[in-house]
Every structure is written in C-alpha cells, then in structure tokens.
Amino acid sequence: MIKFEQVSKIFTLPNRKVNALEKVSLSVKKGEIFGVIGFSGAGKSTLLRLVNLLERPSEGRIVVNDQDVTQIRPKELRNLRRRIGMVFQTFNLFNSRTVYGNLAYPLKLAKLPKAQIDARVKELLQFVGLEDKADSYPEQLSGGQKQRVGIARALANSPDILICDEATSALDPETTEDILRLLKKVNEEYQITILLITHEMNVIRSICDRVAVMENGRVIEQGSVFDVFANPQTKTTKNFIRSVLNDQLSPKLLSKIREHHAGRLYRLVFRGGATSEPVLSRATRKHNLDYNIVYGSINELQGALFGSLIVELIGADDEVNKVVEELRTTVEVREVVDHES
Numbered sequence: 156m157i158k159f160e161q162v163s164k165i166f167t168l169p170n171r172k173v174n175a176l177e178k179v180s181l182s183v184k185k186g187e188i189f190g191v192i193g194f195s196g197a198g199k200s201t202l203l204r205l206v207n208l209l210e211r212p213s214e215g216r217i218v219v220n221d222q223d224v225t226q227i228r229p230k231e232l233r234n235l236r237r238r239i240g241m242v243f244q245t246f247n248l249f250n251s252r253t254v255y256g257n258l259a260y261p262l263k264l265a266k267l268p269k270a271q272i273d274a275r276v277k278e279l280l281q282f283v284g285l286e287d288k289a290d291s292y293p294e295q296l297s298g299g300q301k302q303r304v305g306i307a308r309a310l311a312n313s314p315d316i317l318i319c320d321e322a323t324s325a326l327d328p329e330t331t332e333d334i335l336r337l338l339k340k341v342n343e344e345y346q347i348t349i350l351l352i353t354h355e356m357n358v359i360r361s362i363c364d365r366v367a368v369m370e371n372g373r374v375i376e377q378g379s380v381f382d383v384f385a386n387p388q389t390k391t392t393k394n395f396i397r398s399v400l401n402d403q404l405s406p407k408l409l410s411k412i413r414e415h416h417a418g419r420l421y422r423l424v425f426r427g428g429a430t431s432e433p434v435l436s437r438a439t440r441k442h443n444l445d446y447n448i449v450y451g452s453i454n455e456l457q458g459a460l461f462g463s464l465i466v467e468l469i470g471a472d473d474e475v476n477k478v479v480e481e482l483r484t485t486v487e488v489r490e491v492v493d494h495e496s
C-alpha cells in the first residue's frame with residue numbers, strides 16, 4: 156500500500172548538507188498499523204512528509220496504492236492527498252472555527268452539499284464520541300478532545316490511509332490510551348491503513364502490527380512488533396523496549412531485594428506461548444520447592460505473553476537446579492547476578 160524503495164532525502168543548507176534519510180526501504184501493507192519509532196532527529200517526520208509529497212525525495216521511489224508519487228501530476232496529487240488523512244501532534248485546528256466548522260472545512264473543499272456536510276459531521280462526531288461538542292471552540296476542549304476532532308477531520312473525506320505525526324505526544328498517559336483506542340477503532344471499523352511515527356514504545360506496543368526503528372536517517376530494524384520485541388538486534392531498540400517493559404533492576408534495588416530474599420534469584424523470560432503461573436507452580440510443586448515472585452511484569456503483546464519475572468527459588472541447591480532445568484524446557488531462565496542492570 157505504501158512502499159519506500161531506497162529513499163534518501165538530503166536537505167541543503169547554506170553551509171552544509173543534512174542527510175535526513177539514507178536509503179530507507181519499507182513497505183506498509185493494506186489494513187495494518189505500521190509504527191516508525193526513533194529519537195528526535197532520526198528522520199521520522201521527513202519520512203512521513205514524503206508520503207503525500209510535502210517533501211520530495213532526493214533519491215528512490217515512494218509508491219502509494221501502486222502509484223509512484225514522485226511521478227504524479229498536480230491534479231492527481233490533489234486526489235492522493237484527499238485519500239491520505241493526516242493527524243498532528245499539535246492538532247492543527249482552526250481556533251476561530253467551532254468543532255463543526257473544523258470538520259465541515261475539508262468537506263466544503265470537496266464541494267459537498269450542505270445537507271451531506273451536516274450528516275457527515277454528525278457521523279464523524281458520533282464516531283469520535285464528541286456529539287455534544289459541535290458548537291464548542293477548540294480552546295474550550297481538552298487536549299484529548301482536540302485530538303479527537305483532529306482525527307475526525309482527518310477522516311472527513313473517507314481516506315484509505317491515515318498518517319499520524321506523534322499524535323499522542325502532547326497528551327497525558329491516560330488520554331494517550333484513549334486516543335490509541337480510537338486509532339485502533341479507525342483501523343478496524345473503517346479498514347484504514349495507519350502509518351504513525353512516535354518516540355514512545357508504548358504506542359508501538361499498544362496498537363501497531365509492525366514497526367521500523369530509525370536512527371540517523373536509517374531504518375536499523377523492522378519486523379512484526381512481536382519479533383522486534385522478542386529479538387531486538389540493536390542497542391537503540393533494546394533501550395526502547397526497556398522503556399516499556401520496566402523489568403530491569405537497578406543495583407540498588409537488587410541489593411534491597413537480596414536483603415529480604417536469601418534464596419537463589421532467577422529471571423524467567425516469557426516470549427509468547429507459556430503462561431507464567433502454571434509453569435512456575437508446576438515445576439516447584441513437583442520438586443517440593445517454594446517460590447516468590449519478587450519483581451518484573453508480564454504484558455500481553457499481540458495476543459501472546461511477553462515480559463520477565465524475577466523469582467526466588469527457596470530450597471536445597473540440588474532441588475533448585477532440577478526446577479531450573481524443568482523451567483528451561485518452557486521458558487528462558489537466567490540466574491540473576493549482582494551486576495544486572
């Protein structure tokens with residue numbers, strides 16, 4: 156649906172050149188939510204702006220719905236842009252227009268008759284849960300409500316692609332979750348393909364099917380969210396994953412835990428499939444050992460369990476070894492050492 160083939164973008168400044176993108180290749184499939192994550196300056200916004208030709212690539216091809224966007228004529232470009240909705244971090248609403256006015260604007264541009272505009276605005280407001288806000292002005296809305304209007308406006312002309320530029324970065328965690336749920340609903344109910352950029356791994360974990368990790372203008376890793384989480388290849392990706400798993404122990408916390416747990420500590424890593432409790436209780440019961448879960452978290456990721464637990468196994472060394480051996484048939488088990496961070 157959207158394909159980047161060896162795309163580079165160089166910005167030429169008076170005194171130097173900036174390689175914003177270098178030979179980026181990725182493809183977003185119809186109907187999926189594809190996330191691009193990277194730190195500030197990685198090239199994410201530039202990548203997004205190339206899709207509807209707000210920027211032109213210096214090299215390479217961008218294909219949207221089988222059409223090479225760099226080759227299309229101005230009239231086709233207007234059509235292309237109508238089929239791609241855009242959601243912004245800062246909402247980009249008209250402050251002097253009501254919510255109704257903001258949503259009616261793209262429909263007026265598309266020359267829809269008034270009655271159809273009224274009906275479509277009503278439908279959009281219902282979809283984003285703001286039926287009672289038609290007459291409010293943006294300044295009377297919360298950040299989350301403004302973004303709902305932003306999403307409704309992006310959907311006005313029934314696009315088949317939605318591109319989201321840090322859509323939740325200006326929002327608090329709870330509102331972020333609401334907006335992510337809304338984006339998921341957009342994807343599922345309207346079958347709209349979503350390409351989003353973010354610097355928050357939580358966004359990727361919550362709603363994306365596939366992910367590309369960018370650094371210094373390059374894609375350094377890409378794949379299904381599960382595969383990238385389960386098997387990160389680069390330090391940058393590992394750091395992003397760490398930011399959401401919250402399962403790394405600081406040396407200080409580890410020494411605190413050791414004060415209270417004299418048994419041997421093991422990290423059990425779950426990468427899909429196994430369920431945590433039965434695995435542990437079965438193995439420990441069989442060998443008559445006690446256990447304590449002392450730290451960690453297990454999350455659901457694309458329908459599978461993902462995360463790690465630190466458990467204390469309490470008993471004679473021999474028995475502990477047997478339990479570890481048994482656990483290793485289902486999950487990855489590592490003894491926790493003092494320099495773990």
Ligand SMILES: Nc1ncnc2c1ncn2[C@@H]1O[C@H](COP(=O)(O)OP(=O)(O)OP(=O)(O)O)[C@@H](O)[C@H]1O
Pocket residue numbers: 166167168173174175193194195196197198199200201202
């Ligand atoms: N119009 C421009 N002119 C010159 N340099 C630019 C321009 N736009 C982006 N850049 C540079 O290209 C690089 C990539 O920027 P880009 O905005 O795409 O990154 P990003 O990952 O989206 O970061 P951020 O989240 O901070 O926007 C940066 O070094 C940036 O300074």
